[in-house]
Amino acid sequence: MTSDYTPPKVWTWDQENGGQWASTNRPIAGATHDADLPKGDHPFQLYSMGTPNGNKVTIMLEELLAAGHADAEYDAWLISIGKGDQFGSGFVDVNPNSKIPALLDYSGDTPVRIFESGAILMHLAEKFDAFQGTAETRAEMLSWLMWQMGSAPYLGGGFGHFYAYAPFPMEYPINRFAMETKRQLDVLDRHLANNQFMAGKTYTIADIAIWPWYGRAVIGNAYNAAEFLSVHEYKNVKRWAEEIAERDAVKRGKIVNLTGEGQLPERHSASDFDGLV
Numbered sequence: 001m002t003s004d005y006t007p008p009k010v011w012t013w014d015q016e017n018g019g020q021w022a023s024t025n026r027p028i029a030g031a032t033h034d035a036d037l038p039k040g041d042h043p044f045q046l047y048s049m050g051t052p053n054g055n056k057v058t059i060m061l062e063e064l065l066a067a068g069h070a071d072a073e074y075d076a077w078l079i080s081i082g083k084g085d086q087f088g089s090g091f092v093d094v095n096p097n098s099k100i101p102a103l104l105d106y107s108g109d110t111p112v113r114i115f116e117s118g119a120i121l122m123h124l125a126e127k128f129d130a131f132q133g134t135a136e137t138r139a140e141m142l143s144w145l146m147w148q149m150g151s152a153p154y155l156g157g158g159f160g161h162f163y164a165y166a167p168f169p170m171e172y173p174i175n176r177f178a179m180e181t182k183r184q185l186d187v188l189d190r191h192l193a194n195n196q197f198m199a200g201k202t203y204t205i206a207d208i209a210i211w212p213w214y215g216r217a218v219i220g221n222a223y224n225a226a227e228f229l230s231v232h233e234y235k236n237v238k239r240w241a242e243e244i245a246e247r248d249a250v251k252r253g254k255i256v257n258l259t260g261e262g263q264l265p266e267r268h269s270a271s272d273f274d275g276l277v
Helices: 052-066 089-094 117-128 138-165 171-192 205-219 235-245 248-253
Strands: 044-048 074-078 102-105 112-115
Touching (some): 052 205, 052 248, 089 102, 089 112, 112 117, 117 138, 138 205, 171 235, 205 235
């Protein structure tokens, strides 16, 4: 990869593209190996990892349980994307796009699969009639939820990739995506200047979707880039992010499906969090 690179007339996959996640990237879909998914006893079976997209769903499930929805109990199974677990046949059956998170809902007569984090949040919010906002703010909530779906790839796959994971620093893409990330943070900062949460005074799935990406970024938990992005400039986003970070359900949800000391690979019952949060 040099500055005088000229794209060929026809692209071919003849080498890995380099970087931390190179071994998991390929231009074809489908399973690479046979692997059944585990199944626990709770109504919801979550197959995920503690990335920002994975955090959305575990935070939502923990918020539901904290709100008294006992039927939201779940088993969380770690899908290690660095090891290629997302390409196992069982996972591909739940999510043909081979991305985490994926959920199987066994609460009805027939199991239901749901993939894509936004779809899972909407499914759970509608099922439990929770965290959807009011009738007056539902459209605002949905607008910001969809904003997150379209915007976060610029922060994660764009800025995060080139700043933290690419095989070597590249000025043009880092500048391009840093500019867009800062523009998005400014969008949030202007909105949150006059709103406690994304849909006004009510905490909703829009907040749950946006916080793992942008909230953690301004707190300093994304790509070691807080100073580079001057996140201190976004005072309203930081106020919002810190308020959400103090919620007990958020503290629990963000450590599910992580590995390492002080982390929780799987969540089966509330007692699993003892001593961790």
